[in-house]
Amino acid sequence: MERTKNIQGWLFSSPYLIYTLVFFIAPLIMSIALVFFDWNLISPNPIFVGLENFNEALTSVRVHKAFLASYKFMGTFVPGVIIVSLIMALIVNALPRFKSLFSVGFFLPYLVSGVALSLVVRGVLSYNGPVNVALRSMFGTSPDWLGTPTTAIFVISAMIIWKMSGYYSLIFLSGLQNIPKELYEAASLDGASKWRQFWSITVPMLYPAFYSVIVLAVGLVFAIFTEPYTLTNGGPAMATHTWQLEIYYQAFSSFRAGYAATVALLCSIVTFISIWVIRRIVEAWGHHYGWD
Amino acid sequence: MVGINSSSQIINKEKKRSKWLLRNLPTILLYLVAIIFLFVQVLPFIYLILQSLAPWNQVDRTILPTSLTLRSYEWLLKGGETSVAQPWLKAFGNSVLLSTSATLLQVSIGAGVAYGISILHFKGSGSIKNFILFQMFYPAVILMVPTFLIIRYLGMYNTFWGMLFPTIVSLFAIFMFTNFFLSIPNELIEAARIDGASEWRIIFSIVLPMARSIITVVALFLFVERWSNLMWDLMVVKDPAKQTLNVLLATMFGPYGTYPGPLYAAGVLLTLPLVILFLIFSRNFVKGIQFVLK
Numbered sequence: 245m246e247r248t249k250n251i252q253g254w255l256f257s258s259p260y261l262i263y264t265l266v267f268f269i270a271p272l273i274m275s276i277a278l279v280f281f282d283w284n285l286i287s288p289n290p291i292f293v294g295l296e297n298f299n300e301a302l303t304s305v306r307v308h309k310a311f312l313a314s315y316k317f318m319g320t321f322v323p324g325v326i327i328v329s330l331i332m333a334l335i336v337n338a339l340p341r342f343k344s345l346f347s348v349g350f351f352l353p354y355l356v357s358g359v360a361l362s363l364v365v366r367g368v369l370s371y372n373g374p375v376n377v378a379l380r381s382m383f384g385t386s387p388d389w390l391g392t393p394t395t396a397i398f399v400i401s402a403m404i405i406w407k408m409s410g411y412y413s414l415i416f417l418s419g420l421q422n423i424p425k426e427l428y429e430a431a432s433l434d435g436a437s438k439w440r441q442f443w444s445i446t447v448p449m450l451y452p453a454f455y456s457v458i459v460l461a462v463g464l465v466f467a468i469f470t471e472p473y474t475l476t477n478g479g480p481a482m483a484t485h486t487w488q489l490e491i492y493y494q495a496f497s498s499f500r501a502g503y504a505a506t507v508a509l510l511c512s513i514v515t516f517i518s519i520w521v522i523r524r525i526v527e528a529w530g531h532h533y534g535w536d
Numbered sequence: 537m538v539g540i541n542s543s544s545q546i547i548n549k550e551k552k553r554s555k556w557l558l559r560n561l562p563t564i565l566l567y568l569v570a571i572i573f574l575f576v577q578v579l580p581f582i583y584l585i586l587q588s589l590a591p592w593n594q595v596d597r598t599i600l601p602t603s604l605t606l607r608s609y610e611w612l613l614k615g616g617e618t619s620v621a622q623p624w625l626k627a628f629g630n631s632v633l634l635s636t637s638a639t640l641l642q643v644s645i646g647a648g649v650a651y652g653i654s655i656l657h658f659k660g661s662g663s664i665k666n667f668i669l670f671q672m673f674y675p676a677v678i679l680m681v682p683t684f685l686i687i688r689y690l691g692m693y694n695t696f697w698g699m700l701f702p703t704i705v706s707l708f709a710i711f712m713f714t715n716f717f718l719s720i721p722n723e724l725i726e727a728a729r730i731d732g733a734s735e736w737r738i739i740f741s742i743v744l745p746m747a748r749s750i751i752t753v754v755a756l757f758l759f760v761e762r763w764s765n766l767m768w769d770l771m772v773v774k775d776p777a778k779q780t781l782n783v784l785l786a787t788m789f790g791p792y793g794t795y796p797g798p799l800y801a802a803g804v805l806l807t808l809p810l811v812i813l814f815l816i817f818s819r820n821f822v823k824g825i826q827f828v829l830k
Contacts, residue, residue, distance in 0.1 A: 252735055253658025256648040260664075263645075263705040268671055271682035278682060285685075335570045340563065344822045348815075349574045355810040356580070357764035359786045360803040364580045366789070367587060367596040367796060374599050410577065418829045467677075470766045474786050488677070488767065495681050496771055505681045512675030 278505035297506035309482040310490045318465045320401035329409040333416030350410035358470030393483030400471045419453030448533040466515040487511040588800035608797035627781040635762040646709030654717035698772040749824030
């Protein structure tokens, strides 16, 4: 009995085990080796360069730009998506009817490929597009949305906010539904205003939801690829040049496998540290309200 | 008399109406705000569809075209004319085949592994569970270039298999199914075993029916993710006849610069199947999402 169980168990797990061997363990070992080599993906003899790849990556302007861009996206996307998705969740939670209809409707953008959305955004914001034509007729000027560093960052952040807010609002919604109604009743009896109730009950009670959304959103920032690839190609002046674009460029345009692996390693270290620091900050905020 | 009576009735009615309005004003405003949000969330869909049907001299010029035409879709069917002809329908077929087979494999392999870990409790299942957690937190970006090299080494560069194989296992699916299967009461499975049911019988008549909503939600997320993947599919397949619709559309932004209409039609082809699929399963989705978010 115990034996057949073991055999069955390993049998059920075998596709996963083979997959892990080929697509996790093997690349893991290769990635450790690759960072010490200079290799154009074709030559039979990769050249051992020691720590030269790290030396180059740490002083590269392109990597510095990617580093900065990720924090610019974080500064716009993370607060933006938190505010929008929280408002959506509060609306759905307060609606007396049609709750699922609206949460399903808010979720729809999650289904849209970044490529299709890029197409729409490029058209809407083009020189003769509806937005710029309207702005020109009203104010006489129209900005070059994707050709100006600041606005390009805001446009791409707004696109990802639009896409992710419905998803994150489901996390906030499930948090809101776990708040005991008695807390609000007791607060009303004590004469607390709705505004006061929001800041003293809703926000602290939503701490687990805030925690999940913030960690997910910060992680997502370091994985941005599709929107800048299709819309700006990292421009203007590399303002939207993300880590992923740099890795893709180094590996498949410059054909430098070792250097690309090094940039990928740096990217994951930066991601890890950023998430760690932000988790610490959010946790400190949670401790303040008595969460573990 | 009649006149006075009816006019007082009217005044009464108006009073009632204004009272009703006043009492329900917050709710009405709330619905109004909800509808505005909903409108913003669906506006790009509407724009995409309208532009794909607009006459070519109006594309990206107006939000509401004055007349509608299927010219952009005809172009798509023929693959476009002149030098920029592309296999759009072939790409759509590739996307359907790739996303469907990847999702089926991810769900069935995921359910199998999760069943082993959570219900069979075989020797070593604890270590596998821990290793899966480690893999989930290990940054995938580091593995991308080496995985590409492995695919090339296996002779799968520029093939359908090169896109499919690295995505046949989803750690997210294993993780979700494991947690769900652990929530199934053990007595239920033990009782079936005592009655002499085989493991397959237990899987197909007890575990899977109970897991229907969670499987729907996980499968939907996996399908959307596979369908919209850009970076990996872009790296592995260069031949337009083998590319997914998502990749083909992304690479045609430049070459089709003067033909935005067909691009919008391709965008509709890329977006609409997911929306239809989601709406069909939205009832199960609403049920199952509660578990995923826990």
